[in-house]
Amino acid sequence: MKKSLPYFTYLLLALFLCTCDSAQNIEGADDATDVDSTSEKPAVPRIIFDTDIGGDIDDLGALYALHVYADSGLCEIAAVMSSWSMEHHVEGIDAINTYFGRGDTPVGKYVDGPYSKEEYTWWLGEKFPRDLKYASAPGATPLYRELLAAAADTSLTIVVTGRVNNVYELMESPPDSISPMSGMDLIAAKVKAFYIMGGNYVRTGKAEANFKWSGPGVAKYVIENCPRPITLNGGIIGNREDGYGTGTAINDLPEDHLMRSGYGYFFQHPPEWSGLAPSDTIPEWSIWDIITVQVAVTGTEDYFTVVDEGSVAFDDAELTTWVAEPDGPHRFLKPKMNPKRYADEVIQPLLVRNPKY
Numbered sequence: 325m326k327k328s329l330p331y332f333t334y335l336l337l338a339l340f341l342c343t344c345d346s347a348q349n350i351e352g353a354d355d356a357t358d359v360d361s362t363s364e365k366p367a368v369p370r371i372i373f374d375t376d377i378g379g380d381i382d383d384l385g386a387l388y389a390l391h392v393y394a395d396s397g398l399c400e401i402a403a404v405m406s407s408w409s410m411e412h413h414v415e416g417i418d419a420i421n422t423y424f425g426r427g428d429t430p431v432g433k434y435v436d437g438p439y440s441k442e443e444y445t446w447w448l449g450e451k452f453p454r455d456l457k458y459a460s461a462p463g464a465t466p467l468y469r470e471l472l473a474a475a476a477d478t479s480l481t482i483v484v485t486g487r488v489n490n491v492y493e494l495m496e497s498p499p500d501s502i503s504p505m506s507g508m509d510l511i512a513a514k515v516k517a518f519y520i521m522g523g524n525y526v527r528t529g530k531a532e533a534n535f536k537w538s539g540p541g542v543a544k545y546v547i548e549n550c551p552r553p554i555t556l557n558g559g560i561i562g563n564r565e566d567g568y569g570t571g572t573a574i575n576d577l578p579e580d581h582l583m584r585s586g587y588g589y590f591f592q593h594p595p596e597w598s599g600l601a602p603s604d605t606i607p608e609w610s611i612w613d614i615i616t617v618q619v620a621v622t623g624t625e626d627y628f629t630v631v632d633e634g635s636v637a638f639d640d641a642e643l644t645t646w647v648a649e650p651d652g653p654h655r656f657l658k659p660k661m662n663p664k665r666y667a668d669e670v671i672q673p674l675l676v677r678n679p680k681y
């Protein structure tokens with residue numbers, strides 16, 4: 325259930341945000357926390373989080389961090405979309421939302437299957453309270469269309485930390501009983517910006533998993549045709565091998581804490597692709613998706629340099645390339661703050677903060 329903050333809390337938050345705005349050298353995408361002068365309520369980003377949670381564990385960190393930010397009044401969570409059709413993904417997402425007292429948050433599913441696999445989202449769904457099942461969750465496309473149709477102009481922020489298939493299907497959706505507008509027109513009218521983890525822009529020549537797993541032509545279509553600005557963090561931004569590993573503080577949480585349970589299960593039952601041996605200790609791990617959330621909510625601050633004035637293109641092998649051009653609609657992040665310091669000081673505290681609920 326969403327909580328409404330009392331008026332004085334908004335007032336304090338507005339004062340806090342004004343102070344931060346002048347105190348920080350914010351660049352690039354940092355209009356995320358503007359105070360709306362036409363209302364007493366600060367215009368925090370209203371986020372739809374679109375995730376391939378279940379494969380890697382940083383999606384759990386990202387959704388957890390999103391809730392921590394929402395607890396602090398820095399964003400609202402409009403919905404969470406699951407971009408694969410594993411039934412346990414939807415159930416794990418609902419368990420995380422419920423852990424923060426937001427069990428009524430709509431969760432959309434990718435319609436296919438469903439398939440089933442015992443991994444950490446299954447474990448979270450077994451261990452923590454939740455009431456949503458895959459069968460009763462709405463499809464991502466109709467849920468996207470409903471949310472966008474009902475939203476004020478340019479009021480929604482879409483954060484994608486997995487394959488982009490839900491966004492692709494939204495873009496391709498025709499007018500229907502939900503809205504007389506096409507999906508592409510809804511995006512053009514209602515979305516403020518996209519923050520997407522995907523591609524490679526610094527160390528190019530290598531496929532990146534989110535775009536690769538979207539399937540032939542899908543990421544290319546989404547990125548090249550998106551009518552709203554996109555900020556991308558590519559493969560090195562968040563990669564533990566590039567200095568961004570963190571999260572060992574999760575080992576110190578109580579055993580029944582959701583993060584210790586989820587991360588613990590993942591490293592006790594590591595997926596084959598990870599090449600890891602089972603371990604009862606949570607190691608430092610990559611934070612790609614958590615960075616996407618951080619930047620979407622509080623901006624790049626002094627953590628990242630934004631490369632803008634360009635667009636992302638896809639070569640014949642669907643590898644991403646950067647094309648510099650004035651007023652290009654895309655931007656990507658490069659490291660500015662020391663990656664390890666950023667990971668330990670900015671991200672890790674989000675992963676061990678308890679819900680307010």
Ligand SMILES: [Ca+2]
Nearest residue numbers: 376383485486
């Ligand atoms: Ca992911």
